[in-house]
Amino acid sequence: MLYTRCECEYIAIFFKQKRWISVCLLALGAPIAARAAPAANDHPTPSEAAIEDVIVTGTREYGINARQSSSPITIISSGKLKETGQTNILDALLRLAPSYNANAVNFDLSALVRSPRLRGLTANHVLVLVNGKRRHGTAVISTGGFPKGSAGADLDLIPVSAVDHIEILEDGAAAQYGSDAIAGVVNIILKNSPDEGEIDAVIGRYGKSYNPNSLGDGFTRNVQIDKGFDLDGRGFVHLSGELTSHLHSNQTGSDQNVFQDGLRVGPGTPYPWIDPNVAAVIGDPKYLLPLLGVNSGLELDNGIELYAFGTGGTRVAESFQNYRAPDFNGTSPNTVIYPNGFVPAEKISEYDWSGTIGSKGVFLGDGRWDVSLTYGGDNIDVGLNSSANRTLFNDTLATRGAGWTPTSFYIGQYSNTQRTINVDFIKPFSLSIAPEPINVAIGAENRRETYQIKQGDFWSYYSAGPAAFAGIRPTDAGSHGRDVYAGYVDVSTKLLPNWKVDVAGRYENYSDFGGTLNGKLSTRFDFTRELAVRGTLSTGFRAPTLAEEYFSQSAVSPTSAYVILPPNSNAAAIAGARSLRPEKSTNISVGLVTEITPGLHGSVDLYQIDIRDRIVSTGALTGPAAIAAITASGNVIDPTANATASYFLNGADTRTRGVDIKADYAVDFDQYGALRYDFAASFNSTSILGVRESPAAFNGAPLLDPVARSNITDWVPHTKIILGATYLKDAWTFTLRLTRYGTVSAVSATPTTDTAPYYTNVITPKLITDAEIGYDFGIGLHAAIGANNLFAVRPNETLLSTRVFNTTVFPTFSPFGVNGGYYYARMAYKF
Numbered sequence: 001m002l003y004t005r006c007e008c009e010y011i012a013i014f015f016k017q018k019r020w021i022s023v024c025l026l027a028l029g030a031p032i033a034a035r036a037a038p039a040a041n042d043h044p045t046p047s048e049a050a051i052e053d054v055i056v057t058g059t060r061e062y063g064i065n066a067r068q069s070s071s072p073i074t075i076i077s078s079g080k081l082k083e084t085g086q087t088n089i090l091d092a093l094l095r096l097a098p099s100y101n102a103n104a105v106n107f108d109l110s111a112l113v114r115s116p117r118l119r120g121l122t123a124n125h126v127l128v129l130v131n132g133k134r135r136h137g138t139a140v141i142s143t144g145g146f147p148k149g150s151a152g153a154d155l156d157l158i159p160v161s162a163v164d165h166i167e168i169l170e171d172g173a174a175a176q177y178g179s180d181a182i183a184g185v186v187n188i189i190l191k192n193s194p195d196e197g198e199i200d201a202v203i204g205r206y207g208k209s210y211n212p213n214s215l216g217d218g219f220t221r222n223v224q225i226d227k228g229f230d231l232d233g234r235g236f237v238h239l240s241g242e243l244t245s246h247l248h249s250n251q252t253g254s255d256q257n258v259f260q261d262g263l264r265v266g267p268g269t270p271y272p273w274i275d276p277n278v279a280a281v282i283g284d285p286k287y288l289l290p291l292l293g294v295n296s297g298l299e300l301d302n303g304i305e306l307y308a309f310g311t312g313g314t315r316v317a318e319s320f321q322n323y324r325a326p327d328f329n330g331t332s333p334n335t336v337i338y339p340n341g342f343v344p345a346e347k348i349s350e351y352d353w354s355g356t357i358g359s360k361g362v363f364l365g366d367g368r369w370d371v372s373l374t375y376g377g378d379n380i381d382v383g384l385n386s387s388a389n390r391t392l393f394n395d396t397l398a399t400r401g402a403g404w405t406p407t408s409f410y411i412g413q414y415s416n417t418q419r420t421i422n423v424d425f426i427k428p429f430s431l432s433i434a435p436e437p438i439n440v441a442i443g444a445e446n447r448r449e450t451y452q453i454k455q456g457d458f459w460s461y462y463s464a465g466p467a468a469f470a471g472i473r474p475t476d477a478g479s480h481g482r483d484v485y486a487g488y489v490d491v492s493t494k495l496l497p498n499w500k501v502d503v504a505g506r507y508e509n510y511s512d513f514g515g516t517l518n519g520k521l522s523t524r525f526d527f528t529r530e531l532a533v534r535g536t537l538s539t540g541f542r543a544p545t546l547a548e549e550y551f552s553q554s555a556v557s558p559t560s561a562y563v564i565l566p567p568n569s570n571a572a573a574i575a576g577a578r579s580l581r582p583e584k585s586t587n588i589s590v591g592l593v594t595e596i597t598p599g600l601h602g603s604v605d606l607y608q609i610d611i612r613d614r615i616v617s618t619g620a621l622t623g624p625a626a627i628a629a630i631t632a633s634g635n636v637i638d639p640t641a642n643a644t645a646s647y648f649l650n651g652a653d654t655r656t657r658g659v660d661i662k663a664d665y666a667v668d669f670d671q672y673g674a675l676r677y678d679f680a681a682s683f684n685s686t687s688i689l690g691v692r693e694s695p696a697a698f699n700g701a702p703l704l705d706p707v708a709r710s711n712i713t714d715w716v717p718h719t720k721i722i723l724g725a726t727y728l729k730d731a732w733t734f735t736l737r738l739t740r741y742g743t744v745s746a747v748s749a750t751p752t753t754d755t756a757p758y759y760t761n762v763i764t765p766k767l768i769t770d771a772e773i774g775y776d777f778g779i780g781l782h783a784a785i786g787a788n789n790l791f792a793v794r795p796n797e798t799l800l801s802t803r804v805f806n807t808t809v810f811p812t813f814s815p816f817g818v819n820g821g822y823y824y825a826r827m828a829y830k831f
Contacts, residue, residue, distance in 0.1 A: 089155040102114055110140070119658060151545050174540030192228070197226060198227075198830050212277050243288075274326075292312050320343050375419045376417070409457060449546055490502070498526040530595040536588070554630075557637075558638050562643075574629040611654050620645075621697060625699075654712060659683050761799055781827070783826070
């Protein structure tokens, strides 16, 4: 957002401190005044660090800071992101925000595309904004990992070099921002300096790999650059770019046979020359990721301000699948083409973009208006290398006398787009009955969303397709879209000098399922300057994504089939499916904000999130109903085939309860340096209140088996505590951060049958240590060395009975990953 100099002066007067002018310009993006040249030491003094940043998330008012908010908000600066040594936003936030989590390891396409989660819920329950504008989600829906159905925004595709700071609203906000904002909102504010520039370089790698075949140990190289340009004192253009290269890591166990009681290859087997450490399915994917960003603003002579910002990038990534051992059939592709067996590699070529243009101005004195257009999308082409279509090979062998199969396949494409038009008006009204003006905000929004699935090449879906990943069949392909119209009203004021109330309401109408009305009441009472209570009560909703409604995947051969059916299809209706409805939520939170002593700030917020009609994936449906549904979807299978079908449905009601605690303290020792402490903790748990009755097609089988229930209630740490300290002395900076993860568990089925008996893997509490030492050379140059997980702590090993060919030695649901320690060096030059 852009503001005139007089507006920032007003905010400064409001806080009775001129230093707030620079804070306003920094946080809200004024293009008018250039910032001061960067100091040699980029770190703020404790007194500066204690200054509250002005926020733009969770409120329609101007000049509100985080500690004045009626809802809990965490602010993370770009400097804090870079101090983690991570080269992407998603992994950096994992080390800084306790209520924030993301899977470090996953399977299939979910290993290549990740999304954030808040308060134990899924990525679908988190709304991501960039400069306050809605960000599109990824085109990939998670089906092979956790959480199933997730298709949130991909933070890996927003350049860190473009970020000024990030505001995380930890509260339900669907009545303010619309669908998805049930767990909270992540608002990424882009840099807006008209003259500053910075070059950063990071190099790092993991420590010793569990598997001797390390495949590069996640060796990472990253270069970032950003620079602001002044537009003759009337505006700015800030450009950003970065390039990241990351190699595979390998934490896979030695290859064993299906019962884990002996090697399939290596010493003592028919293939003693093959390395038993050939498997590589557990670990980081390899990727190359160039990204660009721009943020700009220009003030016209008539006072209207034009702005434009956006990001774009491509990603080429590869992840390995399970090793396919050779066999004794001399005519199979496993021996003819790959005499030593093979490791298929899934590959994506992705292009992601988002751009916003808009204008804003003033009306009726102190009123403000804002009109914008945002358009973004994600295109992902999927391929498979080093594989073979066994059925195709055998069929050509039988008909031509020589077997043939491609070794590389084009699996198909997933893509989506989102076009959003916003119109917003904000006007304060002075009334004699209120101690402060009543702030009234109204606005409207229109979105057009599309989702497309394109089929792969013919050989990719011939019969059951190639090993590891079947191609997209014509029966799965399709193009879908919907229109969304919304309007909101937000009114806030102080009923008493120390009592603030904010009431918001929003109506949204979707062309595919209808309308929904939601509201939010927020209040805050300041007993003294040092003590306040706050609370919110809101209803919310999450519209089913187009991917949840229309995603279809088929792996079909004459004798077997596994199909994910679109729940809105006639085929799924045969299996008992119904058209998806939006999830509905009720959020309650109560909090305490305090300044215990000068410089020591703290907050405690308790919350409860009830979600009704939560969208989940069914368990496996087998038998005649599955065969009938698969046949109705256009696939041809034998009536006696071993067929399995599943689909998404509104299947459960859940309740999430938790508490977030935060505190920070800064102290200046004069010539002995300065010290800042940060403490943050998140405690939460999710329970299932009810499950929809199984359709008749399930023949009495439960709608959610123990694995599906565990996907809802487990998989995330119920406790995450972060304690950090930064000490500054002369040109030196020392940072230490301790993160304690509580117990994490997940239920698994027997790998050989994917059914009962079920087993529970558990990760006991672990303490992760991050550290960094930095030095400022006094010419804008800063260098640092550091470590994430300094002592290379790994999760508990999995139960032997839950491993697939002994590959998953470490649980993929580990909240701190499976790679052990990551060690890095970084350098930054400000100019």
